[in-house]
Amino acid sequence: MFTDKTLLITGGTGSFGKKCVEIILRKHRPRRLIIFSRDELKQFEMQQVFPQTTYDCLRYFIGDVRDKERLYRAFRGVDYIIHAAALKQVPAAEYNPTECIRTNIGGAENIVNVAADCGVKKVVALSTDKAVAPVNLYGATKLCSDKLFIAANSYTACDTVYSVVRYGNVMGSRGSVIPFFLKKRDAGGPLPITDTRMTRFWITLEHSVHMVLRSFELAGGGEILVPKIPSMKISDLAEAIAPGMPTVEVGIRPGEKLHETMITAEDSRHTIDIGHYYVIKPETCPYRGPEGRPVPEGFSYNSGTNESWLTVPELRATLREQGFDVQP
Template sequence: MKSKNILITGGTGSFGTAFVGYLLEHHPDIARIVVFSRDEQKHVEMARRFPPSKYPLRYMVGDIRDRERMMEACRNMDIVVHAAAMKHVPVAEENPMECAKTNILGVQNVIDAALANKVSQVIALSSDKAVAPANVYGASKLFLEKLFLNANRENATQFSVVRYANVFGSKGSVVPFFLEKMAEGYLPITHPEMTRFSISMQEGLDLVMFAIQHGKGGEVIVPKAPSYRILDVATAIAPGVEHRIVGIRPGEKLHEMMVGASEAAQTVELGCYYIVCPSEGPWDKAQYCSENNATPVAEAFEFESGRNTEWMTVETIRGLIKQITQTHG
């Protein structure tokens, strides 16, 4: 990262804020970080924490829907980390075209701006909901992945994708929702058998850094995330509190998938990650295994939250919640 210029779209969000803090702490020799976001209030709040007078930061108000603004943002950049998205499933279900404008058309603007400015590397944050999508948000993230992998062909710019799981305790996740609802004397449970993958924010940062440092372009990088049961989260937060089954919301799945059966033929295992290799392009699965000592997964491999081999216990969840509440008061 020495002397690199890096642009973070959606840079004032939970990931962007954490990533900026990580870069400033661990890569003090970075040349410049441009924080790109359409939320001016978050710019003001973030600038109080990381003032540009003290750090090599530029705060740039802009929307990835604005092609000209993206062109300007990508000028002289070495690396782009694309984290901007419309991400709330119910909101996307009710406003599908608005989701498409940001999560699909906006992504194409990021790609075109990166290519026009000869950016070396672009990393996009996708989601486990992109695998066999059941909602508008998941479909838009699948489209993002396809756009990025297509852009990687025959271009000098490397486009890689990291597939996120739920970041434990993040805004909009089940943990703060349950913490708020427990005061009402009950917890609403969508389905007693529901499961989800989970990663910490640090694991999310590590995932993006792995892509920056080891990405070849054209791949999807998937963390080996543990699963949790929604009932275990409820028990960890409020043992003994009543559970009321409210039903699965439109677009929700009972279990999530990080690697689908249709991707198994292109997927390899490397340390704490699965790598979905491109089926076309300058490199393939066999080459990746040879160069990185990676191992192909089984022919019928699937990575689903309900059939995971690693689970978060009630005690583990309770410990993480305690850390979150102490950190945020």
Template structure:
């Protein structure tokens, strides 16, 4: 039946209805007159006429165009209303012609009988087809967390899938305990462990569309303690789409579900303003932010995209990826350092660059703190070379990617990024309006190289421990796509010398992040109260120059921007001539490799720089030569950032 042509299926439905509907009017007549001889007295033509009117009503309600496997309450309700209108019209006609032979009250009885026939026949066929199509190995036993409307719809959708076999609901409302919804028993969440064991439940799907990140973390913790994997309903609207089944509507949890805020969508009218049809240069194109910038830029149809990076492998990798995904875009790769003024000027001149996104920088705090000379040269000189070259070749827009660590910095990396901001602010003063300079400042980017997420993933794969510097340390987090979109939009909104900051919600405690990752990996935390747990969390002390809490805003003035979730700031800046003299002295201090002298010069440029006087020793935290545990790796691969 499923493989039949659509026309054949409609013909079969029409034929069955033509046989059944006259029988329905006969039953209605018998109920009205109570005598078979009187019922057949009206002749077959009357019965056939009523049947044809009914089929016309069914056609008007689109009953014959509906897919029986997915027929729902709404379609049956529309059919009942249309049938009622048709019966009313027949009643009016009989009343108008004053036909006393045909008992008009039969029509009301007929409506109830026919509607019952339609509901019973279609639902029976629907259930038969669903059961027939779902024959095969039964899916794993799955429970649904949340017995609301979303959960009920999800349960009905799951029944059409071989992958999932819903067995019960869990809900926090005591009033729903032991009730039945969508054919499944509801249990209070206090009985979670008991019922998971009794029903052999393998996974639980969270079906609460408005769940907050904090509550979601609590639910995940409870489910992990019960020993089940956690998934989540992707979108409620997917369940209303007949073409989408349960496997497509359900997905694994992602860390962005737990960010504490919804991802910030880009403004379409801002997104392509500085990119579409233009020659664009991305420095540090092989890095985490730079490569994502390139991926976003090629979708906006630039005239040419120029990539600059000093890592041959990273540059080759991103170029091949971009050529594979967008072969129509002209891509030029340039190998070399952003501190090489000759190389940068040649790229800008020959490529006729109109927009620059300066992402090249050293950003790992402990490494830069241990190698301050190279860190300062790369981050400070690189920004100076880009700013001077952008002005010389009259680039339209030049955007610096900065960091929250530039706000009241306590380490060399943060100070170097603040100096880079001062360079761009000075350039905006000198070169406006020929070139628009601006800066983008954001927090930790999920999944970027050196971020805490990949570190925790590696440590979980090795069986732990997860190393955290301090139990109170917190950070702002954003998605890597959000970071790239923010950079591109900032250039479109810039007026010159602006600092743009994304509204990143509340900071996230790193220890909460670690515990969330343990739970999302299907594991439990090892503590004195739970010595049989899988992964231990270990505190190792703050790194040299590390803050407990990062900041995004200084004491400068904050203004709204064209995007409601992006803030614009104006901060105090040094006069260009004074700044240039300071930087010259700083580079001379770097030549001496005298840390005290270098820090003094940095302090002269960035007055709010407060280095730690006695850096805390950091014990080695890298795992030894331990093989990755296969069962942990298998769980970890299902966790998506």
């Protein structure tokens, strides 16, 4: 569906954006692929990897999702948008709340309105497990963003379709705990662990990109797509990276949870299972996506009670596949 179409990725120089560009260029033939971000240095560095002389469909567009006028210029003639731009560092968001709100909420509102005005066919916004029952400002802003994109299917009175994709921790993304553990390991340890009971959903960067691209075919508008992905224990991740190295428990930091949730029991009443994904159907507009089996009432998709788990050997193998320096 991307052949001879124009795609735009907000936050296109981030971890997700770079992997997404790599996969689109390898597997699809878009007419134009626009990298929209606000950091000219990151765009320059990305152009060394993906030069326009080699990939003539690429466009590098400096702009900020807060700047509505700039979005009008960037969205002209665009068919599909992947919205990946966000301020996502939890401590930074707590200390700079208005900046986080302006980007994650104000930026989402701008994208909704400008996409409608410019006749964009479909927008898929990236969400996070931290948007579910949020305990920090970052999660709260992403919850608001999700609500804006879902509601947009009802009030824009246009043909633009808006959907949300929600997944857990991305292995190897910027801010991931993996490089931190590797650095501590190389320094001789010990590895600081917040809580040995802590669990997280886990997904590779490539898997997250394939899921988002697939969502353009699946999404009918207003739903939240949630992949079925495994959980892992933070203590098992430490063992996979540094076998036998001592750890020290430092306690859960402000704004963190012991376990993450992607679907709450309250959402179970309008959630269906479509195979590889769960779909939280919209309550404010008709559902036009694929049909599936309703989940049991009271169902909760929680990293601590997940049916699928990664073992230490599986974690170690996945880390090696992603290029991290861990022993077999």
